[in-house]
Amino acid sequence: MRELDWIKKAINDLALTAERDGEYWRASYTREDAAGAALLEKWLQEKSFQTRYDAAGNLYGRLEGSSKETFLIGSHRDTVRNGGKYDGALGILTGMEAVYSLLQEKGRPQRTVEIVAMCEEEASRFLTGYVGSRAIVGELSQKNLEELDDNGVSLMEALAESGYYRGVLPQKRDDIVGFLELHIEQGGLLEKEGREVGIVTSVVGILAGEIVFYGRQNHAGTTPMRLRCDPVPVAATLIQQLDCWAREKKDQITCTFGNVVVEPGKSNIIADRVTLTFDIRSGKGELLQEAEAKIREILEKDKTIKAEIRVACQDPPAAMDEEGISLLETLAEERNLSYLKMSSGAGHDSQIIAPKIKTNMIFVPSQGGISHSPLEYTDMDDVGQGYTLMKAYIEAVAWQR
Numbered sequence: 429m430r431e432l433d434w435i436k437k438a439i440n441d442l443a444l445t446a447e448r449d450g451e452y453w454r455a456s457y458t459r460e461d462a463a464g465a466a467l468l469e470k471w472l473q474e475k476s477f478q479t480r481y482d483a484a485g486n487l488y489g490r491l492e493g494s495s496k497e498t499f500l501i502g503s504h505r506d507t508v509r510n511g512g513k514y515d516g517a518l519g520i521l522t523g524m525e526a527v528y529s530l531l532q533e534k535g536r537p538q539r540t541v542e543i544v545a546m547c548e549e550e551a552s553r554f555l556t557g558y559v560g561s562r563a564i565v566g567e568l569s570q571k572n573l574e575e576l577d578d579n580g581v582s583l584m585e586a587l588a589e590s591g592y593y594r595g596v597l598p599q600k601r602d603d604i605v606g607f608l609e610l611h612i613e614q615g616g617l618l619e620k621e622g623r624e625v626g627i628v629t630s631v632v633g634i635l636a637g638e639i640v641f642y643g644r645q646n647h648a649g650t651t652p653m654r655l656r657c658d659p660v661p662v663a664a665t666l667i668q669q670l671d672c673w674a675r676e677k678k679d680q681i682t683c684t685f686g687n688v689v690v691e692p693g694k695s696n697i698i699a700d701r702v703t704l705t706f707d708i709r710s711g712k713g714e715l716l717q718e719a720e721a722k723i724r725e726i727l728e729k730d731k732t733i734k735a736e737i738r739v740a741c742q743d744p745p746a747a748m749d750e751e752g753i754s755l756l757e758t759l760a761e762e763r764n765l766s767y768l769k770m771s772s773g774a775g776h777d778s779q780i781i782a783p784k785i786k787t788n789m790i791f792v793p794s795q796g797g798i799s800h801s802p803l804e805y806t807d808m809d810d811v812g813q814g815y816t817l818m819k820a821y822i823e824a825v826a827w828q829r
């Protein structure tokens with residue numbers, strides 16, 4: 429397919445603009461970001477789109493339809509450090525090509541169609557992330573703009589320096605009636621199940637933070653067991669019990685304790701404190717609430733030490749649009765594409781947009797389930813299946829309505 433040849437070349441050409449000391453890294457509002465955006469803008473213009481940037485640096489390509497109602501398609505253009513070529517970029521490039529090819533085949537659309545290359549989804553520079561999608565739904569606050577990067581530069585300064593921000597916060601887009609994001613799966617489920625595409629039902633919610641257990645530092649040899657106030661076994665019990673609880677829920681919830689710090693961290697000293705991070709994700713909001721209650725219940729059982737929970741992030745799951753899911757299923761069946769309805773374990777711009785605008789996502793398989801790595805790879809045949817479904821969906825919602 430001619431369209432796939434273009435997408436394949438574009439993926440590689442775009443990645444080259446983010447090459448930095450031999451690795452791919454497009455942090456937002458940097459030289460690499462400007463180079464990537466300029467190339468995307470050139471391609472959009474060549475493909476008949478009118479281009480512009482908003483105050484958050486999102487790049488849009490607009491194709492005017494008979495109606496002002498706008499259908500938005502796209503993904504993010506930033507990458508993690510030492511990331512891959514497909515994450516984010518694929519959703520922008522496939523969208524751009526699908527709309528261009530529909531324009532050639534069918535003429536102007538009924539609905540106006542816009543392609544968007546969003547900024548700062550990955551927290552590639554500012555910890556909060558999702559800057560571009562927050563801007564679209566009018567949720568980028570003054571406080572967000574004051575957030576600092578590792579070098580003490582604020583988001584506002586970075587945006588102003590890039591020429592995007594001129595003192596006015598981005599306005600909420602009221603004209604958008606639907607959003608579609610094609611993305612690599614970033615997991616190995618499609619490959620394992622032998623399905624060609626994923627139809628996303630929800631993006632998981634997340635409960636994350638840290639728990640600090642306070643003990644009493646003392647000598648490992650002279651302090652009898654009954655006189656100790658040791659936070660390590662208490663932390664270990666919590667980890668073990670929550671892990672067991674999550675396993676009982678089958679594939680409905682994940683629970684990760686990614687960082688456990690014991691202080692002072694010496695083999696012959698009873699610890700003074702233990703800090704552990706928790707990252708709990710589920711497509712079901714009630715399970716996340718249950719997890720939090722479970723943590724509190726386990727902590728309350730132990731009366732020997734004091735523990736403090738610091739919740740850093742509590743985002744409910746974001747449901748994709750039901751009507752859109754049904755339409756994607758029908759279109760996949762008509763084209764003999766094998767699909768899997770699935771929840772997304774990774775975060776996406778779609779989860780920010782979904783509560784405000786009807787949103788749907790298509791996944792294509794990630795080889796070996798690998799992502800956020802230079803080894804990230806999706807076979808062009810697999811890209812092709814996702815592209816076919818995407819193009820059919822865009823035709824249905826923007827051309828045929």
Ligand SMILES: [Zn+2]
Pocket residue numbers: 504515516549611
């Ligand atoms: Zn992504």
